[in-house]
Amino acid sequence: MTERKGVVIVGEFSDANLAPISSELLAIGRKLADESGQELSAVFIGNEISDQVTNEAIFFGAERVYVIDAPLFKDYLNDSYVGALEQLDKEIMPETLLLGHTSLGRDVAPRLAFRLDTGVTLDCIDLSIDAETKLVEKTKPVYGGNAIAKYICEEGRPQMATVRAKAVSPLGRDASRSGEIVAFDPGLDEVAMRGKVVGRVKEEVAGVKLEDADVVICGGRGLVGPEPFEKLHELAGILNGAVGATRHPCDAGWCPYHYQIGLTGKLISPSLYIGIALSGSSQHQAGMSGSKIIVAINNDPEANIFGIAHYGVVADYQKVLPSFIEKCGELSSKKGPDIGIEIQKEGRSQNE
Amino acid sequence: MINIAVCVKQILDPEIPAKAFKIDPEAKRAIPPKGAELVISDYDESAVEAALKIKDSYETKITVISLGPESAKSTIRRCIAMGADEGILLSDALFDDSDSFATAFVLAEAIKKLGDFDFILCGRQEGDWDAGQVGSGIAELLGIPSVTMIGKIELKNEKAIVERVISDGREIVEIPLPALLTVGSEIGEARYPSLRRIRDASKVEIPTWNAENIAVAKSRNKMLTLFVPTREGRCEFIQGENPEEAGSNLAVKLRQAKLI
Numbered sequence A: 001m002t003e004r005k006g007v008v009i010v011g012e013f014s015d016a017n018l019a020p021i022s023s024e025l026l027a028i029g030r031k032l033a034d035e036s037g038q039e040l041s042a043v044f045i046g047n048e049i050s051d052q053v054t055n056e057a058i059f060f061g062a063e064r065v066y067v068i069d070a071p072l073f074k075d076y077l078n079d080s081y082v083g084a085l086e087q088l089d090k091e092i093m094p095e096t097l098l099l100g101h102t103s104l105g106r107d108v109a110p111r112l113a114f115r116l117d118t119g120v121t122l123d124c125i126d127l128s129i130d131a132e133t134k135l136v137e138k139t140k141p142v143y144g145g146n147a148i149a150k151y152i153c154e155e156g157r158p159q160m161a162t163v164r165a166k167a168v169s170p171l172g173r174d175a176s177r178s179g180e181i182v183a184f185d186p187g188l189d190e191v192a193m194r195g196k197v198v199g200r201v202k203e204e205v206a207g208v209k210l211e212d213a214d215v216v217i218c219g220g221r222g223l224v225g226p227e228p229f230e231k232l233h234e235l236a237g238i239l240n241g242a243v244g245a246t247r248h249p250c251d252a253g254w255c256p257y258h259y260q261i262g263l264t265g266k267l268i269s270p271s272l273y274i275g276i277a278l279s280g281s282s283q284h285q286a287g288m289s290g291s292k293i294i295v296a297i298n299n300d301p302e303a304n305i306f307g308i309a310h311y312g313v314v315a316d317y318q319k320v321l322p323s324f325i326e327k328c329g330e331l332s333s334k335k336g337p338d339i340g341i342e343i344q345k346e347g348r349s350q351n352e
Numbered sequence B: 001m002i003n004i005a006v007c008v009k010q011i012l013d014p015e016i017p018a019k020a021f022k023i024d025p026e027a028k029r030a031i032p033p034k035g036a037e038l039v040i041s042d043y044d045e046s047a048v049e050a051a052l053k054i055k056d057s058y059e060t061k062i063t064v065i066s067l068g069p070e071s072a073k074s075t076i077r078r079c080i081a082m083g084a085d086e087g088i089l090l091s092d093a094l095f096d097d098s099d100s101f102a103t104a105f106v107l108a109e110a111i112k113k114l115g116d117f118d119f120i121l122c123g124r125q126e127g128d129w130d131a132g133q134v135g136s137g138i139a140e141l142l143g144i145p146s147v148t149m150i151g152k153i154e155l156k157n158e159k160a161i162v163e164r165v166i167s168d169g170r171e172i173v174e175i176p177l178p179a180l181l182t183v184g185s186e187i188g189e190a191r192y193p194s195l196r197r198i199r200d201a202s203k204v205e206i207p208t209w210n211a212e213n214i215a216v217a218k219s220r221n222k223m224l225t226l227f228v229p230t231r232e233g234r235c236e237f238i239q240g241e242n243p244e245e246a247g248s249n250l251a252v253k254l255r256q257a258k259l260i
């Protein structure tokens, strides 16, 4: 029996660019590989994967890059992606396999783990090698972020985890690094793949993207309706920021779902976060606690959000916001375009 | 007739404020604060709602399955009050402390025993451990296709057309049945049962299966520690003669700190 060896990360990319999660995975993968004296590889799955993606993976820390490239992988389907990784696992027998906690990773990782008869921990914020057992210790927020748990996988291999975005800083890019690029054909039977992507609705974001914004204005349940979001957009225009929300305004239809920040929404880490009429539940904090400066406006001095805020105003937001916006307008050096409420465009594309 | 199984879990109210949240580090679990409610996990309620949306248009039978203590019967009854047809509880000391692997295993065994389903619906993730893997695990163990994080389900020619919520929009996926879907709150607000239905459901017998009825698997993951992270308070409260002035003082403060 061959021994399992090596750390593998499942990389992601968009067009010719390495996705940020990939360099983050390479950084944590590099740490685990170095601590246990193993090799670090990356694998990319897709159709017509650019050389730039594979090269960048090497510059960010991979020693070897597996490329699984075929028309079958043009659209994401878990049957084909899990199948491909199952075959790669058979071929290279890694000790540890990491994915991003992304749309792809959340879907692939558990199915693959069950197929390989091993355990997986999703949404980890840290991974390290346990000194005693030499196993990968996986740190994950639980109870909506109220507590942190550490897990090891005793039964089953590879050891698997998905890693939360922005939990790790990428290594410095080093273009002098070299590595091996290996094409891998998983030999899947296309006919056996179940399901088909028949369309796509892409959210159109006018102005700054929430995940990339340097300033985020976030509205909560206390806004009681869609109209106040117009005010939030006005402020976002002045501060060149983006507007987000807690889950309730999305559930209630006051704003689109892609505004949601939190455990089951978007993950943000802006320089400035301004939370208005929201309590700061642990599930919401899971998506925004990485913000550098946190500001809260809430009429309840006991609200959780003040526990992590740097600046706070305890008052009815309806009284505070107009003067705050006006003064920001006078003082701000950041003025950006007023982006207004976003509209989702229905663009159905036929993919074969 | 469409046959749907929905997996639901009873959990400690996940929205208790952080200050009231306590853990037992030895037992490695949360200590329910006084008067804390046991509720259906959020997204499991979404999964029940998804099943009911199908039932609104087609002749459908919905079976609710829960693995948990005796108290979980009240969660099952709530689903029946919402419109599900029957429920079953999987309860045994041997199931306690199951990790996601062992939980999915027992649920999959129960589903096999219960018969043929067109859909198996789960929540996208549990509100307590936030594991996010039992649904996919059941699909894998049953060998059926799965789509996760669904916001919409339609039926067409023996297939399901579902909308999968992804980071920058939605993907429309056609999938053959039987299939497992995990559901998010994008499916829409869950319906509220009427008092009459709640009363009727309280009389429904919920059969219980234990480890004599279903096989058990060993957990794969072991929790080493559980702790509550410390957060130091540091908030500077901005004052003013009145809220309006506090608002403009806040802007001045942020400007001084070169944040705006």
Ligand SMILES: Cc1cc2nc3c(=O)[nH]c(=O)nc-3n(C[C@H](O)[C@H](O)[C@H](O)COP(=O)(O)OP(=O)(O)OC[C@H]3O[C@@H](n4cnc5c(N)ncnc54)[C@H](O)[C@@H]3O)c2cc1C
Residues within 6 Å of the ligand: A144, A219, A220, A221, A222, A223, A245, A246, A247, A248, A249, A260, A261, A262, A263, A264, A265, A266, A276, A277, A278, A279, A280, A281, A282, A283, A284, A287, A297, A298, A299, A300, A303, A315, A316, A317, A318, B014, B015, B042, B043, B125, B126, B127
């Ligand atoms: C599994 C799971 C996943 C979840 N995922 C997410 C997620 O990703 N993101 C998320 O946000 N939530 C999520 N939630 C929901 C979360 O638990 C909370 O319910 C939610 O974050 C609360 O939103 P809120 O702060 O806007 O509302 P509330 O908690 O109701 O707070 C409203 C606040 O507004 C204040 N307020 C009211 N009126 C005014 C006024 N006039 N002026 C000033 N202040 C006012 C109140 O004092 C209160 O503090 C999740 C829950 C579960 C169980």
Ligand SMILES: Nc1ncnc2c1ncn2[C@@H]1O[C@H](COP(=O)(O)O)[C@@H](O)[C@H]1O
Residues within 6 Å of the ligand: B007, B008, B009, B010, B041, B043, B044, B047, B065, B066, B067, B068, B100, B103, B107, B121, B122, B123, B124, B125, B126, B127, B129, B130, B131, B132, B133, B134, B135
């Ligand atoms: N004990 C349980 N009983 C019934 N269903 C469960 C149980 N645990 C998990 N599930 C189902 O699996 C989904 C995902 O759970 P998890 O992987 O624990 O986050 C949940 O939303 C439920 O639908």
